Amino acid sequence: MNLYGIELTSRLLLGSARYPSPAMLADAVRASGTEVVTVSLRRESGGQRSGQGFWSLIRDLGVRVLPNTAGCHSAKEAVTTARMARDIFQTPWIKLEVIGDADTLQPDVFDLVEAAAELCADGFEVFPYTTDDLVVADRLLQAGCRVLMPWGAPIGSGRGLNNRFGLRTLRAHFPDVPLIIDAGIGRPSHAVEAMELGFDGVLLNTAVALAGDPVAMAAAFARAIEAGRAGFEAQPMAPRDLAEPSTPITGKAWLA
Amino acid sequence: MHILVNGAAHDVCATTLAQALDALGYRRAIVATALNGAFVPTDHRDTTALAEGDALEILAPMQGG
Numbered sequence: 001m002n003l004y005g006i007e008l009t010s011r012l013l014l015g016s017a018r019y020p021s022p023a024m025l026a027d028a029v030r031a032s033g034t035e036v037v038t039v040s041l042r043r044e045s046g047g048q049r050s051g052q053g054f055w056s057l058i059r060d061l062g063v064r065v066l067p068n069t070a071g072c073h074s075a076k077e078a079v080t081t082a083r084m085a086r087d088i089f090q091t092p093w094i095k096l097e098v099i100g101d102a103d104t105l106q107p108d109v110f111d112l113v114e115a116a117a118e119l120c121a122d123g124f125e126v127f128p129y130t131t132d133d134l135v136v137a138d139r140l141l142q143a144g145c146r147v148l149m150p151w152g153a154p155i156g157s158g159r160g161l162n163n164r165f166g167l168r169t170l171r172a173h174f175p176d177v178p179l180i181i182d183a184g185i186g187r188p189s190h191a192v193e194a195m196e197l198g199f200d201g202v203l204l205n206t207a208v209a210l211a212g213d214p215v216a217m218a219a220a221f222a223r224a225i226e227a228g229r230a231g232f233e234a235q236p237m238a239p240r241d242l243a244e245p246s247t248p249i250t251g252k253a254w255l256a
Numbered sequence: 257m258h259i260l261v262n263g264a265a266h267d268v269c270a271t272t273l274a275q276a277l278d279a280l281g282y283r284r285a286i287v288a289t290a291l292n293g294a295f296v297p298t299d300h301r302d303t304t305a306l307a308e309g310d311a312l313e314i315l316a317p318m319q320g321g
Contacts, residue, residue: 015319015320015321016321017320017321018319018321019319039318039320040318040319040320041315041316041318042316043262043263043315044282044285044287046261046281046314047281049281049316050316051285051286051318052285054318054319055286055317067320068320068321070320070321080294080295083295084289085288087288087295088286088287088288088315088317089317155321
């Protein structure tokens with residue numbers, strides 16, 4: 001998978017939040033085989049400096065980081081957060097999130113496109129967290145994005161792919177754009193389904209972090225994503241409504 | 257000088273953003289800063305003056321999805 005000129009072996013991008021412990025996070029990242037971990041920015045206390053320890057842990061993992069603008073509700077807020085992230089993480093990559101609804105965490109696609117245009121013009125390489133809306137996807141590409149990250153379902157819901165038709169349409173319309181399913185994945189089977197639809201990768205967090213055994217689940221997702229991609233590349237058979245015997249009829253004995 | 261730091265009132269003895277970070281315990285910390293809602297790059301902190309009542313945001317790497 002190639003994202004903004006960076007060739008990646010793993011098609012799994014993993015979030016770093018909600019793990020039972022920092023050690024569990026580190027073990028899950030290693031078990032997943034991911035090369036990209038998402039991170040965020042939050043207020044730092046001068047006394048506790050807890051962010052410094054977290055950053056040290058991530059750096060020791062040797063992965064590429066994808067900073068996000070999680071929690072931003074306007075283009076202005078997201079653009080400022082992105083610039084602050086670039087100052088710290090020294091990467092042009094930004095996972096652009098502009099939230100429009102508090103209950104579903106659905107992206108505000110209008111401010112998303114506005115922020116994407118401003119950030120792309122400023123040299124960022126934007127990974128927009130978007131819906132499965134085809135027209136919005138086209139606007140994001142026009143704004144300069146070269147990767148799209150449509151949601152499977154609301155963040156943290158674990159519901160899988162809510163709109164298979166819309167996602168399939170998106171894939172068909174943009175065959176050459178890296179498409180990563182971001183959010184809503186709950187089980188490895190959801191990831192297999194996304195990959196079998198031809199998506200280039202999957203970004204997930206909660207499905208691993210809140211699993212009973214996050215490290216084992218990270219490994220399970222790694223295998224699921226590989227299997228789904230291999231299945232897509234092998235070109236699955238077309239489904240039929242009626243049965244068709246797999247054993248040849250020719251040569252069958254007449255025993256009635 | 258009275259300023260807001262991450263939403264809390266502080267009394268700091270500093271005239272620049274860089275001095276305020278040192279005074280508030282952020283010496284050599286990996287942080288990003290914004291003053292009154294505007295991003296201030298690391299290499300501008302020495303020359304960014306503080307004024308009474310300024311709102312300073314100091315952010316650091318954190319877990320994220």
